[in-house]
Amino acid sequence: MKIRDEVITAQTIGISGHIRPDGDCVGACMALYQYLCKVYPQKRVDVFLEQPPAVFDCIRGVEQIRTDFRTDVERYDMFIALDTVKERMGEAERLFDQAAKTINIDHHISNVGCGDVNYIDAKSSSTSELVYDVLEEDGLDTEIAKAIYIGIIHDTGVMRYSNTSPKTLEIAAKLISFGFDFSELIEKTFYEKTYVQNLLLGRALLESIQFMEGKCIVSGLVKRTLDFYHADSKDLDGIVSQLNQTAGVECTIFMYQTGVLEYKVSLRSKGKVDVAKIAMFFGGGGHVRAAGCTMNGTFHDVVNNLSLHIEKQLKDAGLIGQKK
Numbered sequence: 664m665k666i667r668d669e670v671i672t673a674q675t676i677g678i679s680g681h682i683r684p685d686g687d688c689v690g691a692c693m694a695l696y697q698y699l700c701k702v703y704p705q706k707r708v709d710v711f712l713e714q715p716p717a718v719f720d721c722i723r724g725v726e727q728i729r730t731d732f733r734t735d736v737e738r739y740d741m742f743i744a745l746d747t748v749k750e751r752m753g754e755a756e757r758l759f760d761q762a763a764k765t766i767n768i769d770h771h772i773s774n775v776g777c778g779d780v781n782y783i784d785a786k787s788s789s790t791s792e793l794v795y796d797v798l799e800e801d802g803l804d805t806e807i808a809k810a811i812y813i814g815i816i817h818d819t820g821v822m823r824y825s826n827t828s829p830k831t832l833e834i835a836a837k838l839i840s841f842g843f844d845f846s847e848l849i850e851k852t853f854y855e856k857t858y859v860q861n862l863l864l865g866r867a868l869l870e871s872i873q874f875m876e877g878k879c880i881v882s883g884l885v886k887r888t889l890d891f892y893h894a895d896s897k898d899l900d901g902i903v904s905q906l907n908q909t910a911g912v913e914c915t916i917f918m919y920q921t922g923v924l925e926y927k928v929s930l931r932s933k934g935k936v937d938v939a940k941i942a943m944f945f946g947g948g949g950h951v952r953a954a955g956c957t958m959n960g961t962f963h964d965v966v967n968n969l970s971l972h973i974e975k976q977l978k979d980a981g982l983i984g985q986k987k
Contacts, residue, residue: 690814773948
């Protein structure tokens with residue numbers, strides 16, 4: 664699939680990703696937005712996202728994002744959903760549904776495709792990698808390459824995760840050949856944390872609990888804690904990944920309260936537990952090693968409900984419940 668073939672007749676094009684956009688979502692959306700604006704200056708291209716974390720202000724064009732989801736276009740000729748199913752697009756879902764033609768580009772294994780045209784590849788490292796696939800190389804420039812690179816490094820953990828393939832590294836090599844300071848991008852957008860982020864990470868680590876013979880770890884933050892630090896979801900990036908680095912742990916649960924008896928749950932695995940399968944059971948989705956969902960109940964209710972599924976997989980893998 665090449666995006667030029669799909670949008671050639673469209674005069675108005677909308678782009679969006681999922682709620683609470685992460686690095687891959689922002690990188691993919693902004694790379695495609697920049698590309699279409701460059702190649703088709705006569706077309707109208709709009710990008711809709713919730714306000715991205717400030718670390719992504721280094722991406723060209725982020726100030727053009729329509730965070731209020733307002734538009735005077737009655738019906739887009741084409742609307743492109745990136746890194747998500749339409750049900751997770753928030754306010755952009757209605758624009759997607761109203762469009763004359765839709766495209767869905769994603770790498771989540773739980774996505775079966777929600778567009779008229781679908782480019783879904785669960786083996787890909789990131790949606791940003793798939794965006795690279797659908798663009799013509801002669802239309803790339805330094806800023807587009809930078810946006811794609813940011814998306815890839817965020818979904819691969821700077822090429823540390825198992826979703827990193829030889830193809831991913833080949834693409835990364837081509838991207839950095841454009842000459843941007845890739846080491847600074849990694850430092851500023853992936854590793855650098857604010858003081859508040861470090862405080863919340865400390866709280867989450869200090870209050871974490873290991874169980875299931877040490878194979879599972881859980882931690883959570885309630886709304887009053889987030890309010891105390893004047894924090895939101897963007898301040899919680901990286902916590903679940905840090906918890907997952909605990910020695911002996913095979914599965915990690917991190918959650919934060921979003922409402923009365925409501926939690927946003929992030930799940931991570933080192934490979935023995937399919938967290939995408941668990942998240943899908945509770946209405947979420949993701950990858951085998953990284954997934955998420957929203958659940959209702961108290962903190963202990965959520966842990967207990969998740970534990971039933973995690974425990975079964977750990978037992979089936981022979982990692983717990985074995986006689987000593």
